Amino acid sequence: MAGLGTNIGSDFFLRSRMTGSVTLGGQNFTPWFFAEDSDPDEGFMGDRRIPSAHIECVEGTACTITFTNQSQMPHTIHLHGMDVDQANDGVGATSSIIGPGGNFVYNFVAPHAGTYHYHCHFDTTLHYARGMYGTVIVRPPGGSTSEAWAGGPAFQEEVLWHLSSFDTGWMFDFATGTNTARFHPDVFTLNGFETAEATTDPYTRIAATVGQKVYLRIVQCSYNWARVNLGGLPFEVIDSDGRPMLQSYTTTELEMGPGERYGLLIDAAAVGSHTATIEYLDEYNNTVRGSVQTSIDFV
Secondary structure, three states, X not given: OOOOXXXXXXXXXXXXXXXXXXXEOOEEEOOEEEEEOOOOOOOHHHOOOOOOOOEEEEOOOEEEEEEEEOOOOOEOOEEEOOOOXXXXXXXXXXXXXXXXXXXXXXXXXXXXXXXXXXXOOOOHHHHHHOOOEEEEEEEOOOOOOOEOOOXXXXXXXXXXXXXXXXXXXXXXXXXXXXHHOOOOOOEEEEOOEOHHHHOOOOOOOEEEOOOOEEEEEEEEOOOXXXXXXXXXXXXXXXXXXXXXXXXXXXXXXXXEOOOOEEEEEEXXXXXXXXXXXXXXXXXXXXXXXXXXXXXXXXX
């Protein structure tokens, strides 16, 4: 299950951090990210700082996120797509803008089982682009990790992808200004890694046994549109933005806008190896600005 389904709960503890180093495009930068209390110096899967830690809860459960700001500037947590009230939305309500050393408790009821998103919503343009985002997975009632939602499609393998592009010219900025008036991406990643690392990363590459179903959750964290191709393999699009599709459909290519989430069901029909490619598109002319790849292996 590639590390998913192991941290399901109802009370979560996240810290904002600005520490350590990440390498993007051959340059080293100090990452901005959210980490769990259990591993306060790491984000996603406890072994990288971008993207941030993901959390998992159960549909209908009352949940809390206790947020502690351990960085040098204000932050919030916005629960993207989860329809919480304004006090817990991390947007607009000044009470939820948390300064350095402060803390805040967000309260929400986990909505329909699906894939959701969270991110900082203070000086969003820059904070988001520097990596302050993660995923909220809502499991069906009962907490099943083999069913997309109650009565929904079953699967045997599950993978979570964060699609991201970076403008390394922004990575030394501490506030938006003239330098951030235009976004010129020059690094393109999958789960925080460029192609060389993404191809072998156990939390990114897809591996399954013939006859299994793979549930691929994708969160689009890039300011660019992105086009997903699984090496020509067909896949079924079964949900979007935390809700089942009214009518699922099968395709070999999917375009995703910023902030969107999709769930794909992949049939490991035959032994073989494939290369998945995510192309990041120019919003003005739809040309490819850059891409990242990973591997798909069915045995």
